[in-house]
Amino acid sequence: MKTGPLKVALAGLGTVGGGTVRLLHAHADLIARRAGRPVVLTAVAALERPSDLPLDGVPFFADARLMATQADYDVLVELIGGAGGIALDIVNTALDRGKSVVTANKAMIAHHGVALAAKAEAAGVSIGIEASVGGGIPVIKTLREGLAGNRVTSVMGILNGTCNYILTTMREQGRDFADVLAEAQRLGYAEADPAFDIDGTDTAHKLAILASLAFQTPVDLAAISIEGIRHISALDIQYADELGYRIKLLGVAGRSETGVDTRVYPAMVPLSFPLAHVDGVFNAVVTEGDFVGRTVLEGRGAGAHPTASAVAADLVDLARGRVVPTFGVPVECLAAAPSSGAGRRSAFYIRLMVRDEPGVFAGIAGALSAEQVSMEKILQRGRAPAGVVPVVMTVHETDEAAMARALERIAALAAVAEPPRLIRIETI
Amino acid sequence: MKTGPLKVALAGLGTVGGGTVRLLHAHADLIARRAGRPVVLTAVAALERPSDLPLDGVPFFADARLMATQADYDVLVELIGGAGGIALDIVNTALDRGKSVVTANKAMIAHHGVALAAKAEAAGVSIGIEASVGGGIPVIKTLREGLAGNRVTSVMGILNGTCNYILTTMREQGRDFADVLAEAQRLGYAEADPAFDIDGTDTAHKLAILASLAFQTPVDLAAISIEGIRHISALDIQYADELGYRIKLLGVAGRSETGVDTRVYPAMVPLSFPLAHVDGVFNAVVTEGDFVGRTVLEGRGAGAHPTASAVAADLVDLARGRVVPTFGVPVECLAAAPSSGAGRRSAFYIRLMVRDEPGVFAGIAGALSAEQVSMEKILQRGRAPAGVVPVVMTVHETDEAAMARALERIAALAAVAEPPRLIRIETI
Numbered sequence: 001m002k003t004g005p006l007k008v009a010l011a012g013l014g015t016v017g018g019g020t021v022r023l024l025h026a027h028a029d030l031i032a033r034r035a036g037r038p039v040v041l042t043a044v045a046a047l048e049r050p051s052d053l054p055l056d057g058v059p060f061f062a063d064a065r066l067m068a069t070q071a072d073y074d075v076l077v078e079l080i081g082g083a084g085g086i087a088l089d090i091v092n093t094a095l096d097r098g099k100s101v102v103t104a105n106k107a108m109i110a111h112h113g114v115a116l117a118a119k120a121e122a123a124g125v126s127i128g129i130e131a132s133v134g135g136g137i138p139v140i141k142t143l144r145e146g147l148a149g150n151r152v153t154s155v156m157g158i159l160n161g162t163c164n165y166i167l168t169t170m171r172e173q174g175r176d177f178a179d180v181l182a183e184a185q186r187l188g189y190a191e192a193d194p195a196f197d198i199d200g201t202d203t204a205h206k207l208a209i210l211a212s213l214a215f216q217t218p219v220d221l222a223a224i225s226i227e228g229i230r231h232i233s234a235l236d237i238q239y240a241d242e243l244g245y246r247i248k249l250l251g252v253a254g255r256s257e258t259g260v261d262t263r264v265y266p267a268m269v270p271l272s273f274p275l276a277h278v279d280g281v282f283n284a285v286v287t288e289g290d291f292v293g294r295t296v297l298e299g300r301g302a303g304a305h306p307t308a309s310a311v312a313a314d315l316v317d318l319a320r321g322r323v324v325p326t327f328g329v330p331v332e333c334l335a336a337a338p339s340s341g342a343g344r345r346s347a348f349y350i351r352l353m354v355r356d357e358p359g360v361f362a363g364i365a366g367a368l369s370a371e372q373v374s375m376e377k378i379l380q381r382g383r384a385p386a387g388v389v390p391v392v393m394t395v396h397e398t399d400e401a402a403m404a405r406a407l408e409r410i411a412a413l414a415a416v417a418e419p420p421r422l423i424r425i426e427t428i
Numbered sequence: 429m430k431t432g433p434l435k436v437a438l439a440g441l442g443t444v445g446g447g448t449v450r451l452l453h454a455h456a457d458l459i460a461r462r463a464g465r466p467v468v469l470t471a472v473a474a475l476e477r478p479s480d481l482p483l484d485g486v487p488f489f490a491d492a493r494l495m496a497t498q499a500d501y502d503v504l505v506e507l508i509g510g511a512g513g514i515a516l517d518i519v520n521t522a523l524d525r526g527k528s529v530v531t532a533n534k535a536m537i538a539h540h541g542v543a544l545a546a547k548a549e550a551a552g553v554s555i556g557i558e559a560s561v562g563g564g565i566p567v568i569k570t571l572r573e574g575l576a577g578n579r580v581t582s583v584m585g586i587l588n589g590t591c592n593y594i595l596t597t598m599r600e601q602g603r604d605f606a607d608v609l610a611e612a613q614r615l616g617y618a619e620a621d622p623a624f625d626i627d628g629t630d631t632a633h634k635l636a637i638l639a640s641l642a643f644q645t646p647v648d649l650a651a652i653s654i655e656g657i658r659h660i661s662a663l664d665i666q667y668a669d670e671l672g673y674r675i676k677l678l679g680v681a682g683r684s685e686t687g688v689d690t691r692v693y694p695a696m697v698p699l700s701f702p703l704a705h706v707d708g709v710f711n712a713v714v715t716e717g718d719f720v721g722r723t724v725l726e727g728r729g730a731g732a733h734p735t736a737s738a739v740a741a742d743l744v745d746l747a748r749g750r751v752v753p754t755f756g757v758p759v760e761c762l763a764a765a766p767s768s769g770a771g772r773r774s775a776f777y778i779r780l781m782v783r784d785e786p787g788v789f790a791g792i793a794g795a796l797s798a799e800q801v802s803m804e805k806i807l808q809r810g811r812a813p814a815g816v817v818p819v820v821m822t823v824h825e826t827d828e829a830a831m832a833r834a835l836e837r838i839a840a841l842a843a844v845a846e847p848p849r850l851i852r853i854e855t856i
Contacts, residue, residue, distance in 0.1 A: 023577050023719050033644065033757040034576045130574075136720035138566075138574025145750075146558075146566025148462040149451055149740025216461065274726065277705060284724075291451050292564035292737035295727035296712075298702065299720060309720035312577025322573075322750040329461040 005038040006319040009071045011064040011090055012079035013046035016104055016131070018053055019304030020077065020311045025054040031312065035319035039312075043071035068093040075100045075318055077311060083107035091127075095119045102314040104131035104307055110205035113212070113219045114334065117326035127326045128314025133159065133206040136306030137299035138313065139285045143213040144328040150289030152214040154254040157285035158278050159206040161301040162190045162197040163229050163249040167266075168279040171241065176234045189281070199228035200249065200264040207251030211262050212327045214287065215255050218334045219327075220262070225341065227265040236351055236421060239379070239392050240268050243349070245425065246276040259340035267424040268349050274298075344400045347376070347425040352391045352410065353418040356384045360391070360415045367409035368395065371402040388417045397427060433466040434747040437499045439492040439518055440507035441474035444532055444559070446481055447732030448505065448739045453482040459740065463747035467740075471499035496521040503528045503746055505739060511535035519555075523547045530742040532559035532735055538633035541640070541647045542762065545754035555754045556742025561587065561634040564734030565727035566741065567713045571641040572756040578717030580642040582682040585713035586706050587634040589729040590618045590625040591657050591677040595694075596707040599669065604662045617709070627656035628677065628692040635679030639690050640755045642715070643683050646762045647755075648690070653769065655693040664779055664849060667807065667820050668696050671777070673853065674704040687768035695852040696777055702726075772828045775804070775853040780819045780838065781846040784812045788819070788843045795837035796823065799830045816845045825855060 008024070010017060024031065024041060032038045044055060045064035061067035068076060068090035076094035078101060080087045087108050091101050095116065103109065109116070109132050120127045130140045134157070138146075143155070158164050162184065169180045181198065184190035196202050204224045212219045229249050240247050245268035253262045269276045274296045278284040283301025288294055300306035317324075327334060354360050361378075368375055379392040395403070407420050436452070438445060452459065452469060460466045472483060473492035489495035496504060496518035504522035506529060508515045515536050519529050523544065531537065537544070537560050548555045558568045562585070566574075571583070586592050590612065597608045609626065612618035624630050632652045640647045657677050668675050673696035681690045697704045702724045706712040711729025716722055728734035745752075755762060782788050789806075796803055807820040823831070835848050 019719070027577060027579065027719075030579060030644075031577060033761045036758075136575075136717075137723060138570050141569065141574050142566050145745060146569050146741050147564075147737065148744040149455060149459060149737045151455065151458060216458075274705070277702070289564075289737065291447070291455075291733040291740070293728045293734055295565060295725070297723070297725055299723035305719040306721055309575065309577045309717065312719070313574050316576040317573060320750075320752065322748075322752070324748065324750070330464075333461045 003037055005040045006035065006075060006315065007042040007073045008039060008075050008077055008315060009043040009067055009073035010041060010077040010079065011045045011067060012081070013044060013050050013053065014079065015304045016307045017046070017079040018050065019308035020079065021053045021055060023305070023308040023312050031316060035316040037319055039315050039319055042073050043067050064090050065093065073099060075102055075315065078103040078105055081105055081107070083111045088112060091116060095123055095125065098123045098125060100125040100127070100318050102128035102131070102311055102318070104311065106132040106202070106205040106209060110208045110219055110221045113209065113326065114331055118331040120326060121330055126318060126323045128318065129209065129326060130314045131307045131310035133209055134283045134285060134297070135299065135301040135303060136309040137283060137285065137297050137301065138310070139210070139297050140213065141313070142295070142297060143210065143287065144324060147287060147289050147292055147295065148328070150291050152255070152287060152289050154288045155210050155214045155285060156250055156252045157210070158248050158275055158283050159251045159301065160197055160203045160249060161281035161283060162194070163203070164278070164283070165189050165281050166198070167229065167232065167237070167247055167249065170234055171237045171246070174234055174238065177230065177232060198230055200226040203249060203251045203264045207253055207262055207264060210251070210285070211253035211260065212334065214253060215260055215337065216327070216329050216334055217260055217337050223339045224262045224264060229266050231421065232266055235390060236423060239349070239351065242379070243268070243394065244271055245269060246271065247423065248275055250426070255337065256340055259338035261340045261344070265424055267426045269426050273426065345397050346400055347397045347427050348395050348403055349423045349425055350393045350395065350407070351421040352416055353388050354391050355415045355417055356387055356389045357415055363413045363415065364410055367413070368406050370409060371406035373398045373402055373406045394425060431465055433468045434463065434503060434743065435470040435501045436467060436503050436505055436743060437471040437495055437501035438469060438505040438507065439473045439495060440509070441472060441478050441481065442507065443732045444735040445474070445507040446478065447736035448507065449481045449483060451733070451736040451740050459744060463744045465747055467743050467747055470501050471495050492518050493521065501527060503530055503743065506531040506533055509533055509535070511539045516540060519544060520547070523551055523553065526551045526553060528553040528555070528746050530556035530559070530739055530746070532739065534560040534630070534633040534637060538636045538647055538649050541637065541754065542759055546759040548754060549758055554746060554751045556746065557637065557754060558742050559735050559738035561637055562711050562713060562725070563727065563729040563731060564737040565711060565713065565725050565729065567638070567725050568641065569741070570723070570725060571638065571715065572752060575715060575717050575720055575723065576756070578719050580683070580715060580717050582716045583638050583642045583713060584678055584680045585638070586676050586703055586711050587631045587679045587729065588625055588677060589709035589711060590622070591631070592706065592711070593617050593709050594626070595657065595660065595665070595675055595677065598662055599665045599674070602662055602666070605658065605660060626658055628654040631677060631679045631692045635681055635690055635692060638679070638713070639681035639688060640762065642681060643688055643765065644755070644757050644762055645688055645765050651767045652690045652692060657694050659849065660694055663818060664851060667777070667779065670807070671696070671822065672699055673697055674699065675851065676703055683765070684768055687766035689768045689772070693852055695854045697854050701854065773825050774828055775825045775855050776823050776831055777851045777853055778821045778823065778835070779849040780844055781816050782819050783843045783845055784815055784817045785843055791841045791843060792838055795841070796834050798837060799834035801826045801830055801834045822853060
């Protein structure tokens with residue numbers, strides 16, 4: 001094992017970067033004991049030198065590219081973000097120099113992870129990506145090392161704290177999506193442009209990484225079907241409660257005989273399922289392995305301190321000389337699997353807004369029956385003669401294509417006043 | 429990194445040993461990819477050579493000591509069990525020969541872990557203990573590596589599947605302890621001599637190991653105060669339900685300014701707390717770290733396959749040359765902390781069986797008030813003039829010594845017909 005200090009150059013002093021500087025400063029002794037040698041900052045880069053961080057004597061670079069090229073370091077910690085641009089440039093520079101990398105950048109890893117991993121392997125160095133998924137929860141380490149003896153058949157999680165905060169607040173306070181989103185933006189829990197979170201892109205990036213680790217397949221962002229949470233209404237959340245479910249934005253990856261299926265969608269989760277109770281900014285990941293069975297990991301999925309905790313874990317591993325392929329196996333062992341999305345089946349929740357007139361139910365029942373979709377429950381609250389009322393149904397597990405066809409028939413009924421709302425029900 | 433196969437000698441072909449042989453056989457390719465080289469059995473030892481395991485061509489020893497001394501191996505996997513005896517002998521032999529060890533033996537690690545770790549460090553080899561706590565849940569790896577950047581302030585868990593199965597079944601079926609225990613013994617979920625599980629010893633062994641990892645203190649089994657679940661009645665479980673709690677046997681370790689406190693006891697856990705929903709043979713561990721916040725890990729805490737999964741994870745780490753001190757830091761860095769058990773505070777549930785006569789409540793209230801214990805709720809169901817009825821109370825967080833004194837006063841009241849039952853309420 002190496003004995004000198006592990007020299008760390010850190011790019012990006014925003015929320016996570018600042019948290020990481022604070023952690024390395026506050027726990028220098030503890031980390032040195034766990035790492036077997038000191039872990040020291042030898043350079044930092046940011047647009048401006050911050051005055052409120054313990055950075056005395058640490059060389060500062062206003063240009064991260066310059067730092068990556070010139071500074072003296074063993075590991076580059078990339079906390080700038082973005083799939084390409086400066087982040088990708090400096091990571092490539094570090095790898096070209098034969099230096100290891102630690103990053104929280106899920107977009108970059110989802111888009112360029114395999115190429116970067118190949119370059120790191122060729123150079124005999126590591127890319128630590130613990131901070132890229134699940135904040136401080138050691139989900140990368142668990143999939144890569146803790147469950148290494150298992151054939152993993154599925155990995156599913158609540159991976160975006162912003163969405164989970166919005167959905168939790170909508171339920172707890174009976175408020176509507178737009179209202180809670182605006183508040184989350186004011187509080188800094190959601191970005192000014194929230195699309196990246198609420199349309200499911202961020203969850204897809206993280207799911208792509210988890211699926212690669214779980215199934216030893218190349219990261220395949222393009223294969224993921226993605227649905228966000230914009231269309232979830234307070235009314236749907238209220239009905240979910242009544243039916244014994246919670247609505248959660250899930251990333252779901254499954255491997256079957258025919259291939260790998262990766263999807264992001266909001267789903268109704270039964271209260272008996274571990275993910276139902278994961279609220280607010282917490283994230284959680286449920287993994288099924290053939291020997292270990294079900295494993296659940298839960299914790300804070302974002303934020304300065306939890307993410308800094310994940311960065312520190314990767315640095316301690318590097319300091320100890322624990323070199324692991326980025327995705328658990330060498331890039332040459334990552335074997336592409338066909339997408340097995342065809343023939344998907346699911347149970348569903350359907351909410352219709354219908355004109356309260358005779359014959360409505362017969363029309364709906366006929367549409368379902370024509371596509372052999374089997375109804376489980378139907379709920380109607382209140383009457384509004386000549387007005388519009390919600391009608392809610394759940395249907396048993398059915399072919400998704402048949403459900404889509406039935407929904408088209410229903411949408412075409414004269415009494416159906418608005419486009420139907422469809423939400424999957426997780427039956428696991 | 430080494431390139432030849434990792435040679436494994438496995439002692440003990442019972443439940444976990446058999447599961448491990450099956451896993452290494454079924455997943456030889458997957459493990460070779462993850463480990464970077466094959467992991468192969470080069471010797472096994474058991475009392476009798478089993479005919480139902482894939483062990484073709486693997487040298488068999490009827491004497492584990494002989495195998496430890498003579499066989500050709502890089503790692504000895506010890507799955508015999510027991511704090512001393514053969515298990516300890518062969519582990520010492522392996523370390524003396526400069527070989528690494530993987531073990532599921534929590535009793536041995538709780539009693540001799542520090543001495544063994546010191547010997548392993550001196551020899552430059554590893555002792556993998558993932559399988560010793562929490563079955564297949566990677567709780568050791570998480571505390572040792574995943575949360576390495578944190579000062580951990582508490583670790584708490586459901587660590588014994590037998591107790592959790594008994595308590596879950598008592599609740600679900602409204603049955604009494606002795607009845608469910610007898611059934612668990614028939615089903616093989618509890619040992620013929622169940623004391624080790626139900627009196628909390630097994631939980632204490634695991635807690636001692638977790639506390640050492642979390643707090644970087646030497647394993648200190650003697651410091652743990654232990655209370656088992658024999659005295660939990662169906663009536664208490666029913667009242668817990670009514671009050672919004674689940675009764676769980678917990679191992680709880682906390683670090684404060686004054687020292688470390690480690691305890692095993694059954695407690696009422698609020699439904700909002702993650703551990704409340706961990707049922708049956710599942711285990712779970714809740715950790716609080718200063719940067720990461722709360723992390724929860726849940727999964728199968730025992731059984732052939734989950735435990736084999738943990739053994740395999742340790743073997744993959746060894747094959748990759750990932751050498752880590754047994755307790756996360758070198759033995760010389762383990763610093764004893766004083767026991768901070770004095771001044772413990774808790775909320776409590778108290779069940780009394782009292783003669784249904786005037787003045788009873790005044791006596792009870794007087795006893796509590798004399799010790800400054802503050803009552804929260806009181807429940808009485810049904811009347812039985814001149815008979816005996818249960819009276820249930822909860823009290824606010826109070827000094828445990830004061831609670832004990834108040835209980836002595838209550839027990840001495842003429843109307844109190846049986847010794848009072850006291851169960852802690854977790855307020856976290």
